[in-house]
Every structure is written in C-alpha cells, then in structure tokens.
Amino acid sequence: MHSSMDGLYAAVLDNGILVDYVSQLHDPEQPGRMQPGAVMGNIYKGKVMNVLPGMQAAFLDIGLSKNAFLYIDDVLHPNLEKREKQAADKPSIRDVLRPGQELVVQVVREPGGGKGARVTTHISLPGRWLVYMPEAAYVGVSRKIGDEQERERLRIAGERIRQPEEGVIMRTAADGVPDEALADDAAVLRELWQALTGQAVNKKAPAVLHLEAGLVHRVVRDMLAADIDEVLVSDQQLYEQVCSLVGTMAPGRTNLVRCHSTAGDLFEQFGISHQAEKALSRTIQLASGGYIVWDETEALTVIDVNTGRFIGSDNLEETMFRTNAEAAELIARLLRIRDTGGIIIVDFIDMEIEANRQRISQQLEALTRMDRSRCTVVGWTRLGLLEITRKKSRLKSLPSAITTCGSCGGRGLLYEKR
Known part of the structure; x- marks a missing residue:
C-alpha cells in the first residue's frame, strides 16, 4: 500500500x-x-421524482448531479422478486412508488456515460466475514467455498446468527472462521444498520446516510x-x-x-507502476510473442487474441491453443486489474478441435474463481466467441493513469488528406 x-x-x-x-x-x-x-455502496435517503410505468422504473433524487435509477426488481422484497420471475406477474411500478415518496436506497452501479447511479432498496452491509442484509430473510454462502461440509456449517451458523427477516451471505473469508467471530461481525453490522435507520427518520431527502469505507x-x-x-x-x-x-x-x-x-x-x-501501465494499454503483449487488443465501450468490452510473432511448432492447432491458453491467463488477471464489468466478448484464435475450446473455457472458469467480483464464463457463441459477464466494483481502477484525449474524444483516429 x-x-x-x-x-x-x-x-x-x-x-x-x-x-x-x-x-x-x-x-x-x-x-x-x-x-x-466513487459512490458505490453508499446509502442515501432519496426522494422519488418520476415514476415511469413503461420502463417499470423510477428516478430518485439522492443528492448527486443526476437522478438515480431504481428498477422494479430493486423495490420488491428480495424473496418476492425470486418468486415473481415472469415480468407479467410483477406489479406496476405505479402501484409501488409515487412521486414525492422517500426511500432508503444503496448505490449498486456508479454513475457514468451520461447516466445516473443505479440504486436498490435491498441494502447490504459488507463485514470482514459476512454480508449483512437487513431484509433479505435468507442465508447464502460464497460459491468459492467448495467444501460441502464447511458450506453446511456456515449455513447453520448463519441461521443461528440472523434474526427474523434478516439475511446474511457468508463471504469466502468466512471459511474456517469460528461461529463466535461470525456472530460478532453480524452484531456490528446490525448495530450500524439500526443507527442508519435512526438517522433516516430525522433527515429530509436527499441525504447521505452512510458512506462506503x-x-x-x-x-x-x-x-x-x-x-x-x-x-x-x-x-x-x-x-x-x-x-x-x-x-x-x-x-x-x-x-x-x-x-x-x-x-x-x-x-x-x-x-x-510499470506493470499497471502495461495492463492499461490497448495492446498487451504475451510472453510468447502473441498479443491481445482490448477495446472498451459503454455497453461491452471486446478482447481480440492474436498470434503475433509466435510461430509455435509444426502443429497449427497446438500453436493456436498455446496462444489462447496464455491469453486466457492474462485476461483473467486484467479483468481484476482494470475492473472491467458488464458483457465481455473474447475473440480467441479459431481452433478446430472442440476439446481445445472447452479446455480454454474451463481454464478461464478456474482462473476467474479467484476474482473478488462475481465473474461468469457464459460460454461460446455461435460465431465462436467466448462470452463472459463480470460485476464491476468501482467506476475506475486507476483514475490517475489514463484520461480521454480532449481532441479525439478517445476515438484515436486521424484523417489524412490525399
């Protein structure tokens, strides 16, 4: 540090x-x-400004420059949301919210790209060992804890710890932690929540109730x-x-x-500093001589894998596989360093053998399990591209390292007269 x-x-x-x-x-x-x-994780008392039935959403004033976006799923009770999987079963946003109504909400997506923050009424407070959810009414265990016996122990501990209507998610760090320490963690977070709700009663929206650490x-x-x-x-x-x-x-x-x-x-x-600078480049070299090209847009990230100077052996399929395997290891690491979120499409070098394609996707699945943010390898598309989704944790990992060019707006193109 x-x-x-x-x-x-x-x-x-x-x-x-x-x-x-x-x-x-x-x-x-x-x-x-x-x-x-960054405002991710902050808790506010907000005021409903607009209710849009056509979008099943509302916009709230939480005191930021742009109103925050609140979707219907983030208003309904967490367990109710699970039961009502079909959109037709959900109530209209007009039946749930009205202009002028005040709500306690938490930011789950940073503002950016001309959009305001996305917020939810499903509050979660992270602790050292667990995440406390005052109104979730269930116990979850991190998927990264693989031992079934330990998972069951944590589920039982969570049921003992939580009070009616409360929920907890046992974090990966909770693996092997005594029940007493887990209970102490939940007690601290419960006390924090009670203090926040006490503040909310006396504050007029928009108001900040809690800032993320x-x-x-x-x-x-x-x-x-x-x-x-x-x-x-x-x-x-x-x-x-x-x-x-x-x-x-x-x-x-x-x-x-x-x-x-x-x-x-x-x-x-x-x-x-040198490694961080390389990690943020558009073109990143592989040790073998190959390289990847990393392009980010507001909607998705596209990563292109190329063999470059790597000529490999006499076997073309083996050369392509080795380049892809090296790129997969680098991509999993860069997703964390760059804190890339949303939809990620990787254009690996085409491989003819299906088993090799599966080995690459399995390799990425194993590597992304180490990621603190939720990362899912969805699979290969019909066009042979690998699709990944990842939850973004921060607006920008390295805010001082890169800035958008004021002349080209980040497009990086130059017109030459002939």
Whole structure:
C-alpha cells in the first residue's frame, strides 16, 4: 500500500506479478481530503421524482448531479422478486412508488456515460466475514467455498446468527472462521444498520446516510486473505492506520504488516507502476510473442487474441491453443486489474478441435474463481466467441493513469488528406 502526493494506492502481487490494483485520489480542491469520486455502496435517503410505468422504473433524487435509477426488481422484497420471475406477474411500478415518496436506497452501479447511479432498496452491509442484509430473510454462502461440509456449517451458523427477516451471505473469508467471530461481525453490522435507520427518520431527502469505507479499510477488509504473506506500506502514518484496522478485523495478523522504510517510491521499486501501465494499454503483449487488443465501450468490452510473432511448432492447432491458453491467463488477471464489468466478448484464435475450446473455457472458469467480483464464463457463441459477464466494483481502477484525449474524444483516429 502506497501513499503519495496525489492519493492512496494498493496492489496485490503474486510471485511479483500484479493481480489487483485499486486507488483513491486526493481532492485537488480540498488538500488532505480524498476525492468523493466513487459512490458505490453508499446509502442515501432519496426522494422519488418520476415514476415511469413503461420502463417499470423510477428516478430518485439522492443528492448527486443526476437522478438515480431504481428498477422494479430493486423495490420488491428480495424473496418476492425470486418468486415473481415472469415480468407479467410483477406489479406496476405505479402501484409501488409515487412521486414525492422517500426511500432508503444503496448505490449498486456508479454513475457514468451520461447516466445516473443505479440504486436498490435491498441494502447490504459488507463485514470482514459476512454480508449483512437487513431484509433479505435468507442465508447464502460464497460459491468459492467448495467444501460441502464447511458450506453446511456456515449455513447453520448463519441461521443461528440472523434474526427474523434478516439475511446474511457468508463471504469466502468466512471459511474456517469460528461461529463466535461470525456472530460478532453480524452484531456490528446490525448495530450500524439500526443507527442508519435512526438517522433516516430525522433527515429530509436527499441525504447521505452512510458512506462506503475508504480505500485503506476496504483493502484490509477485502484483500487480507489467508494466503497473504506480507503487507508493505510506504510510511509510518499509513503503517499505524493499517495495523489498527488489521488488529480489529484480523487479530493475530498484525505481524504481517511492515513499514517499507527504504527511500524511494514503493511501487516503482517493486515494478508495480510499470506493470499497471502495461495492463492499461490497448495492446498487451504475451510472453510468447502473441498479443491481445482490448477495446472498451459503454455497453461491452471486446478482447481480440492474436498470434503475433509466435510461430509455435509444426502443429497449427497446438500453436493456436498455446496462444489462447496464455491469453486466457492474462485476461483473467486484467479483468481484476482494470475492473472491467458488464458483457465481455473474447475473440480467441479459431481452433478446430472442440476439446481445445472447452479446455480454454474451463481454464478461464478456474482462473476467474479467484476474482473478488462475481465473474461468469457464459460460454461460446455461435460465431465462436467466448462470452463472459463480470460485476464491476468501482467506476475506475486507476483514475490517475489514463484520461480521454480532449481532441479525439478517445476515438484515436486521424484523417489524412490525399
């Protein structure tokens, strides 16, 4: 974790290779404070401004520059939503909401691309071991916990912990955690929710009720996994803050935190800045000589795999497979670093053998299980493209690293007269 003049940065390395990167910049107009930037996870008391039956949605004023979007599924009770799978069975949005009505909502998608934030009434508060949902009325367990005996233990613990109408989801980090620690985590989050609802009664919409934790808190909460060997921080002040949080969230692991006292930029010394710059390029080279081209639009991301200078062996199919396998490993890592979300289409090099295609999709499925965000390998399309969906967690992973060209608007084309 590195603190600099322009903000805070955190990276995760696996054998020296960058696998995750997040940042939060300082606000240039308020020295010493972070930019408000991301609003994902924030909880607001909002006011319904418009109800649109044709879209089964409403727009709420939550105090941001653009009104937030609330879809009918995010208004109905979570269990009711599961029962009413067909759109025809759902009530009209007019029967549920009216202009002027005030609601407590949480941001589930950042504003961007000319659109306002998307919000939900299904509140969730993440803790160290579990996610607390005050009105969900069910227990879930992370799919990344594969041991069925452990999954059953966590389900039973969740049923004991939750009160009527409450719900909890056991996070991957809950694997092996004693029931007492899980109960303590839920109690803290329950107390936080009760405080929020108390505030909501006395505040007039639009109003902020809860801000998602800052970068340091999120990093300790979400990235301090069991397989982390060492946590390096760049200065004494940050070291003390991280130690305090680790002592609270993961007692007994403060010995992993070390202050990197060597002079110079911590990220430069470990090659993180160079790796991050390469990861954000449009064209990224593969070690074999092949390369991928990464294009993002508002609706989807398209990734094109090419053999480039890699000529492989005498077997064309083997050359294509090896390039695709190397690209799949890189793509799974870049999805995390770039925090790419939505629909992702990968144009792998065409392979004739169906078994090789399945090996590539299975490889990606295995690699994306390590992703903290929900990532699903949907499968191959009829045109031979691999479709992936991923939940985006932040508006931008590296806000200071890239900016859109003011001249071309990011199109990158130049007209030459002949």
